Amino acid sequence: MIPDNPLKLKHRxxxxxxxxxxxxxxNNPVKARIKFDETERIGFVDLVDLLHFKND
Incomplete structure (x- = not known):
């Protein structure tokens, strides 16, 4: 999660x-449902704040 807005700190x-x-x-996606690795909790985030990467 890397929000463009510097004031958006919740999921940074x-x-x-x-x-x-x-x-x-x-039926248009509005928010993404994410299961966070460090807390195992589920939250909703804006689509534009997502950054795709994959560890091998």
């Missing part, structure tokens, strides 16, 4: 697994 620099999406009434 956290790593997790994409579990699904929250969708609107037109």
């Amino acid at each position: 620099d956290k790593v997790g697994v994409l579990m699904g999406f929250k969708i609107d009434h037109l």
